[in-house]
Amino acid sequence: xxxxxxxxxxxxxxxxxxxxxxxxxxxxxxxxxxxxxxxxxxxxxxxxxxxxxxxxxxxxxxxxxxxxxxxxxxxxxxxxxxxxxxxxxxxxxxxxxxxxxxxxxxxxxxxxxxxxxxxxxxxxxxxxxxxxxxxxxxxxxxxxxxxxxxxxxxxxxxxxxxxxxxxxxxxxxxxxxxxxxxxxxxxxxxxxxxxxxxxxxxxxxxxxxxxxxxxxxxxxxxxxxxxxxxxxxxxxxxxxxxxxxxxxxxxxxxxxxxxxxxxxxxxxxxx
Ligand SMILES: [Zn+2]
Ligand SMILES: [Zn+2]
Numbered sequence: 580x581x582x583x584x585x586x587x588x589x590x591x592x593x594x595x596x597x598x599x600x601x602x603x604x605x606x607x608x609x610x611x612x613x614x615x616x617x618x619x620x621x622x623x624x625x626x627x628x629x630x631x632x633x634x635x636x637x638x639x640x641x642x643x644x645x646x647x648x649x650x651x652x653x654x655x656x657x658x659x660x661x662x663x664x665x666x667x668x669x670x671x672x673x674x675x676x677x678x679x680x681x682x683x684x685x686x687x688x689x690x691x692x693x694x695x696x697x698x699x700x701x702x703x704x705x706x707x708x709x710x711x712x713x714x715x716x717x718x719x720x721x722x723x724x725x726x727x728x729x730x731x732x733x734x735x736x737x738x739x740x741x742x743x744x745x746x747x748x749x750x751x752x753x754x755x756x757x758x759x760x761x762x763x764x765x766x767x768x769x770x771x772x773x774x775x776x777x778x779x780x781x782x783x784x785x786x787x788x789x790x791x792x793x794x795x796x797x798x799x800x801x802x803x804x805x806x807x808x809x810x811x812x813x814x815x816x817x818x819x820x821x822x823x824x825x826x827x828x829x830x831x832x833x834x835x836x837x838x839x840x841x842x843x844x845x846x847x848x849x850x
Contacts (some may be wrong), residue, residue, distance in 0.1 A: 580822040583613040584809025590617045593813035597651040598662035605663045607819035614648045615666035621678040634652040671731035672697045690840035693737025717748040718753040732771040742778040761795045765802035779821025780811035796832040805838045
């Protein structure tokens, strides 16, 4: 299996050295990993929410992050693997595109995950910001989140859409049939040519299931959207966590391949 989503302590809410993440991947028999720490946030988000300084590395650390990953990649290659890819997880809420584009252009990235963690500047996945759910009708929030996620895919900035139904993290799920929402997103992703990650962090959160859900994954398969896998590890112990469940979910949905990215070019490999 491959694990194309993990963080580093530079983001302010993850722990462990890069070497420890690599050693954990080696011990788990993972062939390829990608470091995908949070891309620095734009000034307007940082000004709006004092917590935001703990969501991503400061912009002045981006060059050092890239140097760290390239150094550990060389070290890992000289010690029997795993292959280490240079990635980033970029926030792609509306209005953030030029900021993201400017930072992405600076570095030779292998993979860019595009994620939506904010709706109107509200970090809806932050446990300390759960009070914000009381301001929303859950169905309206989901519609708005999926609109933003589709717009994120359409920017062309991301290779992979991260944790595609993150909005369910705390268990706020609308009543009724969600298939039309999933089908709308799946056809937009297919048209945009983005890959969707099966992210195992949801297994460790209150929603207690993979991102995306089984129903969403079926819609993605029906639209022929390609997929990859990631643990979203924030500690070395989480590297590779849940990948066996991800593989089972993918096989159940009819997938037999996952996509890996090098120099931002995708290649399908056997699951
Ligand atoms: Zn994320
Ligand atoms: Zn992440």
